[in-house]
Amino acid sequence: MNTHSPEVTFHHEPQEGQVKKIIKTTILLSVITIIELILGFVIYYMNKGEAPSTTLILFIKGVIVILSLLKAFYIVGVFMHLGDEIRNFALTIVVPLLLFVWFIAAFLWDGDSWKNLRNTVGGSKPYPQQTVAPKDAKKPGVE
Amino acid sequence: MATGATADIKWWGGGRSPFNVEYGKVMMWYFLMSDAFTFGAFLISYGTIRFSQNYWPDPNHVFNAFPFAGHANLPLAFVSLMTFILIISSVTMVLAVHAGHHNDKKGVIKWMIWTIIGGFAFLGCQAWEWTHLILGDHEVLINGTIEKIGTTVTRNPWGAEVLHNGTMVATPGPVAFGGYFFGITGFHGFHVFSGVVINIIMLLMAINGTFERRGHYNMIEKAGLYWHFVDLVWVFVFLCFYLV
Incomplete structure (x- = not known):
């Protein structure tokens, strides 16, 4: 006991x-x-x-x-x-985690917006989308 | 309020613990909640960077090796093994907690030993995977010449492919890939390691009869919570790095 x-x-x-x-x-x-x-x-x-x-x-x-x-x-x-466990106790753990809903949405949204800005001609970093490029072309992904 | 003779217990009426949970266990839960936010922040940051890139390496292309299988293309195979090792060790942990509820010392010792073995197996797998990624040599076109590089926090051989002298060759991919992969799986691996250490301490205490003298095995339960959390985090690491 x-x-x-x-x-x-x-x-x-x-x-x-x-x-x-x-x-x-x-x-x-x-x-x-x-x-x-x-x-x-x-x-x-x-x-x-x-x-x-x-x-x-x-x-x-x-x-x-x-x-x-x-x-x-x-x-x-x-x-x-x-x-x-008692429901109230479980809720004190689970309810704060609901912050993740907005946290995930906001940041992924931000990441996507960042990419779109990058891809505009006058954007912060023009970034050609390519999978096949001539040998002396700008290399993608070099940060 | 309630006037009828119901079986309702007045949890907040004083004289008892409203949550009916032992202090150490409450605090373990709140620690795990804060740890969930730490891991969540890491994974969301990874997601943000990944969404901001035009090109991101395909996990099936990066993680396709298996020990002693040479260069065979086996996507998802090794990480499935790691996932099942962790699930099984989680199960043996529940069984240890269960044996603890019955004050079954032998059962606790047996299941704790299996859990520890599972933890070490997982860490061994991770060590192999890291070694394989870091020491791997993949042909990458860097400044017009082909170099052989592995995956580290500063180099990524898994970029988009371009045509070079008539053959398709990879270019360096986003460096964030290695940084996030090693950072997050490393942080998770550190949790597994500390979990194994905690489990070993619990095993020694169980063998010494400390819990038997105390009359309860609540410490096993708290160690168990931590260990399950490690498994829980792996569900999301597995999801974010290997599956999608």
Whole structure:
């Protein structure tokens, strides 16, 4: 028994079926990872092929991102037992992380805008888009 | 407020811990939340730079090697191995925590040993991958001549390909690629390393019977939280560097 702190009265377990839950979650995480890998290979072969559809690739990448978030949910909820804690406590962890929503949107937006500025003729750094160039052309990517 | 004889416990009425979590565990959670922001900031910064470039190396092209496989083109293979090693070690950690809940000393020791082995296996994989990238020699067109360079924080052989003397040759890619890759996987690897050290200390304490005398295995739980966080971060490192 946990008798070290009289104020803490709540303890998850020991309950039956916990090991079963762990095994189930393990299988789930493995399956999600395998699906992610399959999608990764789909992108790989699409990029290798002629004229890959950028919209479709972007869509597959979006699916992979969602699957990763699902994995994060199961790791935090089951392996780290956050799902078994009192809801208010879980919220003090999860709610601040919502800052990431705007954080990600704002910075990726900024990065994209930076690229667009770079590619304008009068932009901060004219930057020719090229994959095949003559041998004495300006080399891309040299910062 | 509630007048009926419900089973509602007044968590905030005083006399008890409103979150019903032990102090050390609360603080571990808040530390992990702040650490999540650190990793998040790194990954978002990487995303910003990547979005600002016209050309970014294709991860399937960069990470396509496997130990003892020579020059075989095996995209995603090695990193999948690393991912599964980390997932499995996360599972053995949950089982150690579970054994701790049952005050099962033998179980805790057994599962902690497996977790530590998993941690070392992951670190070994990462060491191999870094070595392979840094020491790799790839033909790159630099100032009109072909040089053989590896991937470091200042050099990137994975740029766009151009036609040079009738053959396609890579040009130097954005240097930020190596900087972010080594910076973020290094920071994650450092977390794995410190996690392994913490786990070893927990294992020694368990063997010594420290937790048995204390009457609970809460320390295993806290070490477990840290270890799962390392696995959690890897989900996103794997996503940002290898998959998309």
